Amino acid sequence: MAGLTVYTKLLDKTLEGARIIDMGSTKSCECFVLPRDLVAEVGKKHPVLHQHSFYILLGKDKKGRNMAYIGETQDFTDRVIDHKQKKDFWTIALVFVSKANEIFASEVLYLEYLGYQAAVEAGNYIIENPNKVNKQKLSPDKEDEMELFFEDILFLTRFYGCKVFDEPEKPIIEETGKTFTMTMPKIGLRAILKFYRESNRYVIAAGSNVSEKTWDSCPKGLKPFREHVFANPKLVKKVAEKMYVTLEDIDIPEANLSPSGAASFCAGTSYQGPEAWVDEEGKKYPKEWWK
Numbered sequence: 350m351a352g353l354t355v356y357t358k359l360l361d362k363t364l365e366g367a368r369i370i371d372m373g374s375t376k377s378c379e380c381f382v383l384p385r386d387l388v389a390e391v392g393k394k395h396p397v398l399h400q401h402s403f404y405i406l407l408g409k410d411k412k413g414r415n416m417a418y419i420g421e422t423q424d425f426t427d428r429v430i431d432h433k434q435k436k437d438f439w440t441i442a443l444v445f446v447s448k449a450n451e452i453f454a455s456e457v458l459y460l461e462y463l464g465y466q467a468a469v470e471a472g473n474y475i476i477e478n479p480n481k482v483n484k485q486k487l488s489p490d491k492e493d494e495m496e497l498f499f500e501d502i503l504f505l506t507r508f509y510g511c512k513v514f515d516e517p518e519k520p521i522i523e524e525t526g527k528t529f530t531m532t533m534p535k536i537g538l539r540a541i542l543k544f545y546r547e548s549n550r551y552v553i554a555a556g557s558n559v560s561e562k563t564w565d566s567c568p569k570g571l572k573p574f575r576e577h578v579f580a581n582p583k584l585v586k587k588v589a590e591k592m593y594v595t596l597e598d599i600d601i602p603e604a605n606l607s608p609s610g611a612a613s614f615c616a617g618t619s620y621q622g623p624e625a626w627v628d629e630e631g632k633k634y635p636k637e638w639w640k
Contacts, residue, residue: 353372
């Protein structure tokens with residue numbers, strides 16, 4: 350079995366600074382790891398950052414939760430100026446380019462779609478993209494080529510230590526979840542929550558109603574996750590004009606693990622979980638209990 354050699358070049362000779370992660374001469378994809386304040390400096394010395402690229406902005410919100418923005422650009426050093434002005438959360442950018450400069454506008458748009466879909470499906474980070482990323486139309490051969498390139502992006506992202514594309518590992522614990530119900534009679538919504546305290550899982554049970562409409566007040570991290578769920582016919586089925594029913598149990602993503610996150614997912618708007626969920630006897634539980 351042939352091994353794979355990965356090269357890391359420390360641009361300022363420190364592990365905390367800018368670096369390049371390269372998979373060798375057999376792979377075209379390479380990753381620039383760029384701290385927020387070093388993008389312009391590195392861009393002056395590396396013209397490859399001025400070509401079409403796929404990128405991820407990484408950081409945390411005020412609560413310490415992982416956040417990411419998935420994007421594409423024809424010149425990252427130019428695009429980042431706007432991101433510095435409008436996005437405070439990020440501290441590191443991962444920028445993926447083709448060393449052979451063989452990727453252009455339509456290809457990076459397709460990579461952006463693949464990255465957005467993978468990050469939302471994993472549910473490990475709050476995805477900061479304000480709008481859903483739609484699929485870019487390519488020829489079948491180009492799609493295959495970009496999907497192979499994206500496999501290298503996945504590898505380099507994991508090599509760096511970022512798990513934006515990886516589902517969080519769930520501990521194997523034998524436990525019995527406590528069941529709660531949430532109702533919104535005006536719209537005919539009735540949802541069931543299974544709460545597993547030991548593994549900190551919030552699971553919307555199969556057969557639950559989920560409102561189709563996503564309001565502006567819906568927590569950011571849940572908006573793309575709801576879109577992903579609604580687009581999967583194995584997970585939900587439309588049963589009324591404005592309502593879906595879940596066909597399988599659905600885990601609330603890591604970034605929104607709370608009774609409010611579970612209630613907001615079902616309602617499509619910001620909702621106070623401790624007030625929404627009641628047990629078999631109709632009893633509510635305070636915030637402290639859920640923690």
